[in-house]
Amino acid sequence: MASATPPPTSSSLWRSRVPCSAERQGLFSRIAPVYDKLNDVLSLGQHLIWKRMSVSWAGAKRRDRVLDLCCGSGDLAFLLSQKVGPDGQVCALDFSKDQLLIATARQDLYWKACYKNIKWIEGDALDLPFADSCFDAMTVGYGLRNLLDKQRAMKEIFRVLKPGSRVSILDFNKSTSSLITQSQEWMIDNVVVPVASNYRLSKEYRYLKASIAEYLTGKELEKLAKEVGFSDAKHYEIAGGLMGNLVATR
Numbered sequence: 001m002a003s004a005t006p007p008p009t010s011s012s013l014w015r016s017r018v019p020c021s022a023e024r025q026g027l028f029s030r031i032a033p034v035y036d037k038l039n040d041v042l043s044l045g046q047h048l049i050w051k052r053m054s055v056s057w058a059g060a061k062r063r064d065r066v067l068d069l070c071c072g073s074g075d076l077a078f079l080l081s082q083k084v085g086p087d088g089q090v091c092a093l094d095f096s097k098d099q100l101l102i103a104t105a106r107q108d109l110y111w112k113a114c115y116k117n118i119k120w121i122e123g124d125a126l127d128l129p130f131a132d133s134c135f136d137a138m139t140v141g142y143g144l145r146n147l148l149d150k151q152r153a154m155k156e157i158f159r160v161l162k163p164g165s166r167v168s169i170l171d172f173n174k175s176t177s178s179l180i181t182q183s184q185e186w187m188i189d190n191v192v193v194p195v196a197s198n199y200r201l202s203k204e205y206r207y208l209k210a211s212i213a214e215y216l217t218g219k220e221l222e223k224l225a226k227e228v229g230f231s232d233a234k235h236y237e238i239a240g241g242l243m244g245n246l247v248a249t250r
């Protein structure tokens with residue numbers, strides 16, 4: 001099952017086979033130019049706090065080799081690189097070339113030595129171009145919810161992690177509380193979509209509500225992780241239950 005494709009050797013974009021899911025790919029490419037700005041505005045800057053928490057839960061240490069899956073413009077990859085330091089390595093994978101171009105532009109702007117260790121990889125989260133058991137820690141920020149086959153994605157995550165290492169998966173929380181679900185839906189309808197419509201992206205952001213409804217609850221995420229082989233899985237609700245983070249140990 002291992003994919004023997006070697007990791008990239010420079011900070012430039014490195015391509016692996018990019019598959020279908022064309023609609024979702026198009027959606028993330030269209031929102032790429034304003035994605036970071038909208039995250040800051042819509043979360044009032046809070047998304048960076050949640051991302052810091054998520055990266056801490058992944059347990060990355062200095063000199064580790066780590067993966068940020070569905071990296072987008074790279075927020076979690078940059079945080080991971082601070083954890084592993086200049087002697088570590090961060091692979092950051094996404095299937096949207098437009099998101100990766102923004103990530104590489106940010107990398108060129110930043111001065112920290114550790115950021116040079118991030119390799120941006122254009123590829124599919126459902127068919128990872130990495131060997132078995134090659135990462136010491138992993139993060140997935142707002143990515144799993146968007147994947148068509150979540151079980152296959154979790155199997156791939158399990159496959160590429162070393163035994164004993166962790167994946168930390170941050171996303172919107174599909175709550176079992178109707179109050180939290182109604183609050184999320186109210187915010188999407190009355191804040192997120194109207195703000196996104198200023199950038200002609202209302203259709204793209206309206207998709208959020210359906211994607212949360214189709215996502216898994218914390219308990220279901222824990223169950224899925226155990227089904228694919230993780231020895232331990234715990235889901236934490238954060239931001240008053242609006243967001244959630246699964247931590248699974250291989």
Ligand SMILES: C[S@@+](CC[C@H](N)C(=O)[O-])C[C@H]1O[C@@H](n2cnc3c(N)ncnc32)[C@H](O)[C@@H]1O
Pocket residue numbers: 021024025028029069070071072073074075076093094095096099123124125126140141142143146147
């Ligand atoms: C909501 S963004 C999150 C970006 C970033 N992790 C963050 O937290 O800001 C979701 C990302 O998942 C990527 N994505 C969705 N499906 C994917 C797939 N099958 N393979 C790789 N990337 C995928 C999208 O291109 C997009 O950049």
